[in-house]
Amino acid sequence: MFNRHGSASPAQDTAPLSVLVVDDHRVFADLLAYALGHFSDIAEVRIATSATDARLELADRPVDVAVLDVRLGDGSGLDLIPVAMSAEARAVTLTGYPRRAECDRALGLGACAYLAKDASFTTLTTAVLSASNRAPMVVDTFPEDTLAGGNLTPRERDILLHIIDGQDATTIANELSLSVLTVRSHIKSLLSKLGVRSQLEAVALASHSGISAQLN
Structure with a gap:
């Protein structure tokens, strides 16, 4: 006490x-x-x-x-x-x-x-x-509003889906025909928009917010 x-x-x-x-x-x-x-x-x-x-x-x-x-x-x-x-x-x-x-x-x-x-x-x-x-x-904002409200670009949403599937930057780059540097730049941007510090936190946020399915 x-x-x-x-x-x-x-x-x-x-x-x-x-x-x-x-x-x-x-x-x-x-x-x-x-x-x-x-x-x-x-x-x-x-x-x-x-x-x-x-x-x-x-x-x-x-x-x-x-x-x-x-x-x-x-x-x-x-x-x-x-x-x-x-x-x-x-x-x-x-x-x-x-x-x-x-x-x-x-x-x-x-x-x-x-x-x-x-x-x-x-x-x-x-x-x-x-x-x-x-x-x-x-709270001022809700994660699902950030994800579902269009704050992420279509490319960022696509990359987030790949992250949720457990893919690293190199694999994502190969699948999307992008350079690894470009993918990492998108990842940095989407993490900032989501207010998280790591890809693991982004996955947890999407899971706990119940909006993973909305990204598909």
């Missing part, structure tokens, strides 16, 4: 918040809890590393805000939204792979926010501190 520190934050008329961070990646949970613990508006931050532990924590000692990782090792953070709300806690959901349908479901269940885990700590802490005071906060 991280206790409140004396760092300044925007003044509020309400009592300091108690927060439960639910994430099966302990390092991320610790970092987020540490960041939240430095706000004077937050009295304490507890951590649960599984859906099971989260249910026990919420039943044992209610909190004001539950920060829920959507994908947990033993269940979905979305299923914890009603549990948190029944304990009179507001729910902020986080995910490594934002999807529009998942966002709609989270908000429909009553979540106050649906944010990407790579969002800035400023964004994450703002979502927690203002969970009950503003319209829901959601």
